[in-house]
Amino acid sequence: MFALLPLRRLLICCLSLLALAGCDRPSAIALDQQVYIWQRQWRAAHAQALVASHADFSTLRVLVAQAHPNEGWIQARIDNDLLRQDGRPLIAVIRLDGQLPRLDSSAIDQHIQTTVRNWQASGLNLRGVEIDHDCANNRLSAYAQLLHTVRAELPAGLTLSITALPAWLSSKALPTVLQEVDSSVLQVHAVSRPEAGLFDAQLALRWANAYGAVSSKPFHLALPAYGVALTENGDVESEAPLPQGGSRRELHAKPEDVAKLLRDMQAAPVPHLTGLIWFRLPLAGDRRAWPLVTLQAVLHQQPLRSNLQVTVQQQGELFELRLVNSGNLSAALPTLIRNDAAHCESGDGVQGYRLQRAANTLEFVRQSPGQLAAGQSRALGWLRCSQLDHGGFRVSP
Incomplete structure (x- = not known):
């Protein structure tokens, strides 16, 4: 003969059974x-x-x-x-x-x-x-x-x-x-x-x-x-x-x-x-x-995000810059891209960007709106510098 379970334990058992029953419900159809x-x-x-x-x-x-x-x-x-x-x-x-x-x-x-x-x-x-x-x-x-x-x-x-x-x-x-x-x-x-x-x-x-x-x-x-x-x-x-x-x-x-x-x-x-x-x-x-x-x-219902970065190709003191979107979502072209200008003597922006100097900072300023698709890149400009921090570019929306 089974002993009667205390009321609290009985409620816990019932709730557990209900939870298990919920697990048996058919899952959403894979399309x-x-x-x-x-x-x-x-x-x-x-x-x-x-x-x-x-x-x-x-x-x-x-x-x-x-x-x-x-x-x-x-x-x-x-x-x-x-x-x-x-x-x-x-x-x-x-x-x-x-x-x-x-x-x-x-x-x-x-x-x-x-x-x-x-x-x-x-x-x-x-x-x-x-x-x-x-x-x-x-x-x-x-x-x-x-x-x-x-x-x-x-x-x-x-x-x-x-x-x-x-x-x-x-x-x-x-x-x-x-x-x-x-x-x-x-x-x-x-x-x-x-x-x-x-x-x-x-x-x-x-x-x-x-x-x-x-x-x-x-x-x-x-x-x-x-x-x-x-x-x-x-x-x-x-x-x-x-x-x-x-x-x-x-x-x-x-x-x-x-x-x-x-x-x-x-x-x-x-x-x-x-x-x-x-x-x-x-x-x-x-x-x-x-x-x-x-x-x-x-x-595949993966998270969607853009990831804008500046890549640098160097030939001596000449640095060619590209803007890359390594994410899976297109992104608006950033309005401003900055880097340290202490060791740079000249440069220019291309494809809708203008280069300007502010104190000891170089700024690539967007002149017109645009989009950069996921996985795509576009030329940003060039710099002539005796030294440049490749990872020092700061991208602003």
Whole structure:
């Protein structure tokens, strides 16, 4: 016969059991990470980007062709050898411009079938097809019919997915559209007027939860890792420069905002959300895409920080100075950089910095604002000194 436990010990046992029961609750879902490759013309930088990102993304979603109302079909020039060597699963993306007056189901299906045959014949690891179409709400029923036709013609083993817009949440036709595909990708960036900004984390979370309540199938969330610029006449400039001159208004998705969205979704998982797709794979020279080190920090939920330092290259009494950001987050160019001037006789600032002497201090003063991306550097200036403390530079915001 068991002795009765004192009340205090009994309460402690009960609390311990409750704590253990809490530990048994399912943890937040680990989200699959994929990435878009969105260039029409592939170049040497793709090889480096694929190698550097191989451990980060499970699947590559590759722009294959675009149908435009005036230009017709535009085929992307893809390096099949690179994709074959990379070996990761591939989703071929067909972009149908939202301004097309009508969707020619026969031409679209033929283009998809040709792409599938060519990719499979090339030995590429093709797993599915995605259709990217900013369909108007009043045309979603017709779009569902097109998807039904396309899916019926796809070879066995290939999936069909689509991109979806938050605006579709107000349409009764959305469940019918989703019924015709295996999965979908909810786009939560660049879905409002450009003047309203590129990305809003609170809206994105609200849309994702609302979409998860409608979709009975798995879906991914398309997240931004880039910026754009608005020209004076309202055109959007991204990785490719537009021919018109004039000023530009830069819009960027802030890594801190996207990182917060990931934390919120980790704390309270979105129904039916199985993965994230990042737009777009950063290439060397793509000045509006996040550097890969920033994208990696966000998707792996690492702390974000910039780290500005001055590096010195010496040749005799000549010292060449560079400003380096060794962190994983871009930073505003510092307003002032100082060092001891006791043993320096001359020098100059470059790339927006002016050198001035104040008492026994040399000061590089910023003349215009700017940013230094993570992992990047830029020339700061030069000094001619008989002696210089390389680590004596003090960087002020």
